[in-house]
Amino acid sequence: MLPAEREQLIITFLKANKKATIHDLATEFNVHEATIRRDLNKLEQYNQIKRTHGGVVLNNTEVWDELNFDDRETSYYHEKVAIGQHAVTFVEDNDTLFIDSGSTTIHFARALTQKHNLTIITNDIHIATVLKSSSNQVIVTGGVLYKDNYLLNGMITNEILQRFNPNKLFLATPALDLEKGVTHFNDALAATKIQMVKQAKEVYVLTDSSKFDKVSLYHVCPTSKVDVLITDQSNTDIDWEAYTDVFNKIVPVKVNI
Known part of the structure; x- marks a missing residue:
């Protein structure tokens, strides 16, 4: 899976589950935690997510889709x-x-x-x-x-x-x-x-x-x-x-x- 594809799936996962830990995401996508950290660094750079104590949540200023x-x-x-x-x-x-x-x-x-x-x-x-x-x-x-x-x-x-x-x-x-x-x-x-x-x-x-x-x-x-x-x-x-x-x-x- 390409990093960009996984990043979009991380957003989808957070949208459904509200929050997640690095371990949760590594398990969900069957990759090393270091890989997830790189993905999260990129998503954080673009203000899509926020790091919290023990996990990560969506940034409510982020737009990831829209109505028809x-x-x-x-x-x-x-x-x-x-x-x-x-x-x-x-x-x-x-x-x-x-x-x-x-x-x-x-x-x-x-x-x-x-x-x-x-x-x-x-x-x-x-x-x-x-x-x-x-x-x-x-x-x-x-x-x-x-x-x-x-x-x-x-x-x-x-x-x-x-x-x-x-x-x-x-x-x-x-x-x-x-x-x-x-x-x-x-x-x-x-x-x-x-x-x-x-x-x-x-x-x-x-x-x-x-x-x-x-x-x-x-x-x-x-x-x-x-x-x-x-x-x-x-x-x-x-x-x-x-x-x-x-x-x-x-x-x-x-x-x-």
């Missing part, structure tokens, strides 16, 4: 609508865009139908369907279909993304942190986001503030790569001054409920 698209779309709905609608103000005629798959970027796509002469590349068939009624050119990447989330991903997707160099990327994320930047819990989905960031001239992150102070295992990009962060300020637990200091530009949106 239909459930996510209704969560923080008004915030996502406001973010998506405001993000359109950063789009100009004749722009070329990557639109990442997500429950916030779908609202951005709906607002884009009023724009003209855009070239839009997306790995989300739901977004492509929304945009089919617009006058813009829409390119769908292809790839393996993730049925619960309407997205296309994998080797084919990443190879196609390499052929484009758009002006702007509108990126979604389940986790955002001052130190770790943009992260994701799925290595395959993270790889596609990394490719989008690499190809695009400017990076716009669209995310509601419930995703702040969260970290997942796989790194996507540092805060320095984000040109504009568009979000709400509903989360009163966030140190907004610290985020303003770290990110190049934060655009708070007004949420109408």
Whole structure:
């Protein structure tokens, strides 16, 4: 078993059992305790776990999965609508865009139908369907279909993304942190986001503030790569001054409920 596979299984084990000792995990996965210690060191580095007296528990700031698209779309709905609608103000005629798959970027796509002469590349068939009624050119990447989330991903997707160099990327994320930047819990989905960031001239992150102070295992990009962060300020637990200091530009949106 590869270390990355075992690390994910450790997370699954802790999610089910709440806590474990090194001995418990070594027995569960039939490896030496030294191997488990190395795994835990890596998971701790990415803030996924916390060491406790005599064991280890999950870090509640860690994001290791998420709901399917239909459930996510209704969560923080008004915030996502406001973010998506405001993000359109950063789009100009004749722009070329990557639109990442997500429950916030779908609202951005709906607002884009009023724009003209855009070239839009997306790995989300739901977004492509929304945009089919617009006058813009829409390119769908292809790839393996993730049925619960309407997205296309994998080797084919990443190879196609390499052929484009758009002006702007509108990126979604389940986790955002001052130190770790943009992260994701799925290595395959993270790889596609990394490719989008690499190809695009400017990076716009669209995310509601419930995703702040969260970290997942796989790194996507540092805060320095984000040109504009568009979000709400509903989360009163966030140190907004610290985020303003770290990110190049934060655009708070007004949420109408």
